[in-house]
Amino acid sequence: MAEGVLSPGVNLEAFSQAIAAIQALRSSVTRVFDCLKDGMRNKETLEGREKGFVATFQESLHSVSRDLGELERLSNLVGKPSENHPLHNSGLLSLDPVQDKTPLYSQLLQAYKWSNKLQYHAGLASGLLNQQSLKRSANQMGVSAKRRPKAQPTTLVLPPQYVDDVISRIDRMFPEMSIQLSRPNGTSAMLLVTLGKVLKVIVVMRSLFIDRTIVKGYNENVYTEDGKV
Template sequence: MADGVLSPGVNLEASQAIAAIQALRSSMKRVLDCLKDGMRNKETLEGCEKGFVAAFQESLHSVSRDLGELECLSSLVGELSKNRPLHSSGLLSLEPVQDKRSLYSELLQAYKRANKLQYHAGLAAGLLSQQSLRRSANQVGVSAKRRPKAQATTLISPPQYVDDVISRIDRMFPERTIQLSRPNGTMLLVTLGKVLKAIVVMRSLFIDPTIVKGYNENVYTEDGKLDIWSKSNYQVFQKVMDHATTALLPCQLPWMPDVVVRSFMTWLRSYIKLFQAPCQRCRKFLQDGLPPVWRHFQTLEAFHGTCRQ
């Protein structure tokens, strides 16, 4: 810098500002050296005081002068770009479309957040490793073979409790009947007026698949068991079956499975007016030859597949 040779990418004002910073550091060093030496190397006390005061004042004037020059030069140096190019990603800031020019700055912010998240995750992992709640497998006086295994009792309900929940749900609406059978697990045959029949396969109080067919369709196999494999021959009931599978996704409460079953049965009961209720948006009964087969999960309002929000 002192020889006037500039590194690539550094303008003249920046090089002068760097030289001014070095001069200010030198002046400040002379002030500290003056304070460190004090009044040593002086013959008389009066000469020591005068020499010390003169040297200290001269050093302070140098600091003040260099600081003023640095302030003048700092106002001439242009502000550094906040979006410093990082390899090829810097080309994103040169996007000609006005709406996409902020993509690079957002990318930098996401990178910073990711680094901060990784840092805090490392701290949390260190704290959790110190507060481990795992018990030792080598317990004194207890054999590994005799140690009882933990049973997932929270996901299993006794059959008497399941029967009681189903019977209370069956009494909620008189136009709907529920028949319970247990060939291999729990299966419900839900008859909704003269509109449809639904076979609900359950594990304890957790609903797995739901097969929906028309009221006049056969729901039994040749050996008299409920047919859980074949679909309906009508497209409208196939659509209802797809929506029944989707309705189970937003309401999963493992700690309250009876609430999930009751909510699902209430939602399924809304199809009692499958062929009578118009679409709440277009106010039409038919669209593409189909009635409004989708029901809102909270309000139970009817919509066509293309009309729902």
């Protein structure tokens, strides 16, 4: 920064003189009001008091006019600050949000609930994956990648009680649909789904996966001679 310059485009010396001129102007204005306040005093005759008051008042007004002209001259010498002056971090103050209008508490509460729900579902997924039986076939040496058998999808093994509970909840979700559950083979669940008076569906489940479905009309018989589905 050059000597005598406050900032780009501002003359430091003229700026200092302008401050002194402002102080002188304030003193001149104060003397004008003091003259008006004192009025015509300290004179024996009326004519002498009038002449003294007018002379003092005119001198005070000339001082105000002289100091004001000097201040205007110095203000032209001070110059104008550069518009390209960098504000750095102070330019970001206008972007600060108002604290009362920032929904900080509600956002933190929502994030806390979401974190708890994520942890709960992650625990359920971990438990299901631990119950899954993985069967890996050993790869034979020398067999090309094109001839390797395609890996079969593994079956998710779940307790029968858990499967029954899921089907029971689905049945309660749809009042217009009824679900009858049976296990004729002891393990796989068989569902008889009746949709209003439209149709009936026999669904063979393997754990929670649908293995086979048979669609029947509403009036068709879905039971065998021994009363089984």
